[in-house]
Structures are given as C-alpha cells and as structure tokens.
Amino acid sequence: MAEGVSKSIASYDIFLNFLGLNALKNPPPLSFFRQFLVEQDGAHKDQFDIKARAMMPLVDAARLLVLSKNIKINNTILRYKALAEAEPQNKDVYIACQEAFKTLLRFRTEQAYAIKILEDL
Numbered sequence: 001m002a003e004g005v006s007k008s009i010a011s012y013d014i015f016l017n018f019l020g021l022n023a024l025k026n027p028p029p030l031s032f033f034r035q036f037l038v039e040q041d042g043a044h045k046d047q048f049d050i051k052a053r054a055m056m057p058l059v060d061a062a063r064l065l066v067l068s069k070n071i072k073i074n075n076t077i078l079r080y081k082a083l084a085e086a087e088p089q090n091k092d093v094y095i096a097c098q099e100a101f102k103t104l105l106r107f108r109t110e111q112a113y114a115i116k117i118l119e120d121l
Contacts (some may be wrong), residue, residue: 006070022059058097063079065079075102077102
C-alpha cells in the first residue's frame with residue numbers, strides 16, 4: 001500500500017493538498033476562548049473526544065509530513081522521530097508533538113481501562 005501512495009504523490013502533485021485539506025476538516029480541540037470543545041449530541045454529549053480532537057490532528061500532521069518527505073513509517077511516534085532527524089531545525093517541535101501524542105495515548109488507554117473495570121463491577 002505504501003508504494004501505491006508514493007506513486008500517487010509522485011504522479012499527482014495535488015494529492016498532498018487533498019490530504020492536508022482533509023486533515024484540516026477535523027475540529028480543533030479548543031474554542032476561540034481557549035475552552036475545550038465538547039460533543040454537542042449523542043451518547044457522549046458534553047464530553048471531550050480525545051481521539052478526534054486531540055490525537056487525530058497529531059496523527060494527520062505526522063502522516064502528511066512523512067509522505068511529503070517520502071519517509072515510509074507506519075507509526076505516529078516513529079514518524080515524529082524520523083521527522084526530527086530529517087529536519088533538525090524543527091526538532092523541538094517534532095519531539096513536543098511526539099511527547100504530546102504519547103501522553104494522549106497513555107491517558108486514553110488508562111481511561112479505557114478504568115471504564116472496563118467499572119463496567120465489570
């Protein structure tokens with residue numbers, strides 16, 4: 001599959017633009033007044049969607065950046081590490097993104113585990 005994506009990028013300059021536009025469609029985690037944006041309806045009304053609003057922007061950014069550099073890595077944490085090596089001038093930003101993603105992943109995992117325990121009671 002990675003070869004197919006690489007060929008699409010090489011053949012169609014606009015491919016990365018569409019990926020970027022799609023990534024920007026995800027809602028931001030904070031409002032204009034720096035408050036967390038929560039779900040407006042559904043089963044998780046008034047709750048913060050950590051996956052959609054915090055993790056996906058980091059995943060999408062890492063994916064888009066490695067594809068633009070033709071780096072073939074399929075792991076968000078490793079993608080940020082490779083980007084830090086590829087662009088030393090932006091190393092601090094990429095390491096911060098990597099650490100933020102690790103923290104969010106750990107938090108999400110702990111929350112899922114806590115919910116499972118509560119459901120089993």
